[in-house]
Amino acid sequence: MTEVRTAEADPPWEGLQGNDLYAACMRAARAGDRVAMDRLVAELTPLVWHVARANGLDRHTAEDVVQTVWLALFSHLDQLHEPRALAGWLITTARREAQRPYGRKTPPVPLTEEMAERVESTQPAPEAEAVRTDRDNRMWRAFLNLPQNCQDLLRLTVLAGRAEYHSVAEALRIPRGSIGPTRRRCLTRLRTLFEAEGGSQ
Known part of the structure; x- marks a missing residue:
């Protein structure tokens, strides 16, 4: 009796990691496999x-931007000729979309005093939230002052356990052996910039 194999029960990306995983999911997605699409979204969002x-x-x-990037990919799956280059394509497309003049803002819903009294807050105390927001803003400013290659490298390697060094190297087109030393230099530079912004370790 012929064994029936389905993509969901026995996916072709089973056991794969990094760019091999993305490439297998891309090929399955091109064939209309929605499970493969969902896996790509979960891995790379x-x-x-x-x-x-x-x-x-x-x-x-x-x-x-995240939604726009995924719509762009799934609308043009056949135009990405090298599935293993997916991570690099996502970086480039996301950066381009992020630099568009997004001017739409959602106005906040007014909160009356009566409503505020009835709603039990689950947010941190204002003082703690202010400290956290200030710290995050300092970190983002420091990050944006890094060279572009450092920003790209740290974005990829921050996905601990997902983006392996060989995937990062292929996406950024740099030697695999240089990932670790370059990442350490970038983190040292980020720490210096953060401290210059008034941050602390």
């Missing part, structure tokens, strides 16, 4: 998100 946020976008606008 953090990367697209980091690129958008690193370009200074707020959370709402960054979400728009």
